[in-house]
Amino acid sequence: MNVEIEKIGHHLAHPKGEDGIKVAEMMANSNYGMIEKSFRQLSEKDKSVLEIGFGNASHLEPLLSGHPEITYVGVEQSETMIRFARELWKNTPYYKFIRSEDFAVDQWQEAFDAVVSVNTLYFQENPKSFVENFYPVIQDNGSFILTFADKEFMAKVPFVNELFTLYSLGDVKIIFEDTIFAKTEYHTFNEILTSPDGEQFGRDFHVVCFYK
Ligand SMILES: C[S@@+](CC[C@H](N)C(=O)[O-])C[C@H]1O[C@@H](n2cnc3c(N)ncnc32)[C@H](O)[C@@H]1O
Secondary structure, eight states: OOOOHHHHHHHHHSOOHHHHHHHHHHHHHHTHHHHHHHHTTSOTTOOEEEEESOTTOTTHHHHHTTOTTOEEEEEESOHHHHHHHHHHTTTOTTEEEEEGGGOOGGGOOSOEEEEEEESOGGGOSSHHHHHHTTGGGEEEEEEEEEEEEOHHHHTTOTTOOTTOOOOOHHHHHHHTTTOSSSEEEEEEEEEEEEOTTSOEEEEEEEEEEEEO
16 A cells, blocks of 8 residues: 555544555555454344444445445544445445435434444543433444544554544443443454565454443
8 A cells, every 4th residue: 555654543533635545555554354244243134234434435345245235324524434435345235335414313213223333432532421422323222333442552553643632442331331331242353464565463352242
């Protein structure tokens, strides 16, 4: 990928234009393990999924294409990602991609079985409100699945910049200790990744499941 390192962090926070598309492809590949573990938290009964910050939406092919019974709505703040996803999935009209400003929780008619959001936490001004704002559009017994890479790992990533706020699992537990959700479960994973120059390194990440 031929994008200057200082710009990568900006595109991760909000992909824009041609470089945004290239960075989004890189992040879809390197984050696939986190995305897959997040979707794996869905239960058999979950038939409608809302995803916040879906990136380039290429993960829907391996994760959802075998499940036409699942309705999927993706919300993104990036116009570039919305356009990319709509083109990628133009033959799958039951996937909907909506700009953040066009998704108003208080006007949305149906409730979802699950909301998923991966690698978005770092960019939220108020992480607790970010998650709890979706409470009204989650079915009773439904869930919000929030996935993030651990602070210790992220602090070593060269393109992490001032747009990112980093969290350990302990930080997140404190933020959500009095959440409106009825039950919270925390899962920690470690995966081995390979850098473009062939070096292997480990990444710890956390999947937090909030149940209504
Ligand atoms: C680091 S990328 C992660 C993309 C993908 N989920 C992944 O894990 O590879 C963050 C994405 O979330 C989007 N995003 C961040 N905060 C958002 C918000 N509050 N609402 C909608 N999209 C958001 C950004 O535009 C960006 O495409």
